[in-house]
Amino acid sequence: MMNEEMEQFEQRLSRQPLKGIPAEWRGEILSAAWEGRRVAVPEIGDANMASLPKLRDWLLAILWPHPRAWAGLAVVWILILTVDFSVRDTSQTVAGKSSPPSPQVITELRQQQRLLAELIGSRETHDADRTKPFVPQPRSEQRFEILTT
Amino acid sequence: MRRGPEIERLYDEHSQSLYAFLLNFTRDESDTRDLLQEIFVKIARDPDLLTGVRDERAFLIRLAHNTAIDTMRRRGTRDKTRENFAAETISPFAPATDLDEQTFRDALADVLAELPPEQRAVVHFKLWEGLTFEEIAATLDIPLNTAASRYRYGLDKLRECLRPLYEEMKKAE
Numbered sequence: 001m002m003n004e005e006m007e008q009f010e011q012r013l014s015r016q017p018l019k020g021i022p023a024e025w026r027g028e029i030l031s032a033a034w035e036g037r038r039v040a041v042p043e044i045g046d047a048n049m050a051s052l053p054k055l056r057d058w059l060l061a062i063l064w065p066h067p068r069a070w071a072g073l074a075v076v077w078i079l080i081l082t083v084d085f086s087v088r089d090t091s092q093t094v095a096g097k098s099s100p101p102s103p104q105v106i107t108e109l110r111q112q113q114r115l116l117a118e119l120i121g122s123r124e125t126h127d128a129d130r131t132k133p134f135v136p137q138p139r140s141e142q143r144f145e146i147l148t149t
Numbered sequence: 150m151r152r153g154p155e156i157e158r159l160y161d162e163h164s165q166s167l168y169a170f171l172l173n174f175t176r177d178e179s180d181t182r183d184l185l186q187e188i189f190v191k192i193a194r195d196p197d198l199l200t201g202v203r204d205e206r207a208f209l210i211r212l213a214h215n216t217a218i219d220t221m222r223r224r225g226t227r228d229k230t231r232e233n234f235a236a237e238t239i240s241p242f243a244p245a246t247d248l249d250e251q252t253f254r255d256a257l258a259d260v261l262a263e264l265p266p267e268q269r270a271v272v273h274f275k276l277w278e279g280l281t282f283e284e285i286a287a288t289l290d291i292p293l294n295t296a297a298s299r300y301r302y303g304l305d306k307l308r309e310c311l312r313p314l315y316e317e318m319k320k321a322e
Contacts, residue, residue: 009308009315014276016254017243021168026160029186033156036190 156193163206166278167213173241173273174217176262184216191216210278211288214270221266249321253314260310268303275300 101109167188171181188209192198202208240258245251261269270289274280280288286296308315 010276016257018169018241018277019172019243021165025182029189030157030160032186033189033193036193
């Protein structure tokens with residue numbers, strides 16, 4: 001009698017209908033599953049690509065204990081590189097910005113060069129007339145001088 | 150590319166069962182969704198997971214149970230409080246049109262939530278999955294006697310708490 005009553009109670013409980021799964025979950029869960037699969041096992045038949053999950057697990061194992069510390073270190077490195085690149089760029093731009101000299105400056109420079117050349121040339125002629133002071137030289141050089149004259 | 154329809158088939162055939170169990174076990178709709186997604190991501194990532202499996206349903210239920218247990222273990226005290234709060238509000242049963250029936254379902258949901266998770270799991274598998282004690286023992290990886298005793302304790306608690314309501318409904322019928 002007791003068992004019969006218990007069985008009836010069990011049957012009553014088992015007849016209680018359970019909630020249905022929301023229909024919109026199907027698309028969401030299946031697309032998430034496919035997304036997860038794409039991340040884990042690439043469809044390209046490359047042997048090297050198949051080792052990506054292992055690499056990811058390895059990286060996670062290394063980075064996981066202190067993710068904030070690693071993130072901070074990464075940020076510091078990014079800052080250093082950014083500063084480095086920006087400094088390099090400005091020096092290049094400064095060099096690039098210096099404009100070529102104007103034609104007036106060039107002509108003036110040429111005139112000065114010509115004048116200097118004339119001056120040097122006249123001085124050289126004066127020097128040729130003038131007797132050279134005696135400067136002791138090695139014998140070999142003295143001989144070469146005699147030969148050239 | 151045989152795997153796509155395979156996962157879809159698994160979802161269509163077993164997701165309702167997994168959903169009902171996970172909802173009864175966690176008493177939280179968003180947790181149930183997360184766990185269900187985690188299970189299907191696991192299957193998608195390792196397509197050979199079900200290779201050579203005879204009973205897909207039992208395998209998936211076991212996977213769902215283990216995933217739920219792992220998630221519960223990972224949680225701290227804060228989440229346990231949240232779980233207890235959720236246990237008072239979420240019912241795993243469909244709403245009823247009859248008021249008495251609805252009252253009974255609500256009461257059943259409340260008493261089920263008070264059962265320890267291990268008893269709740271066995272009661273769920275026996276009553277709503279129709280598994281035998283052997284199947285439950287194999288699914289949960291526990292001895293047969295443990296499965297039977299957990300069910301007995303759980304059912305006794307349900308009967309004790311629901312007796313007045315149950316007797317009243319029987320008389321009305």
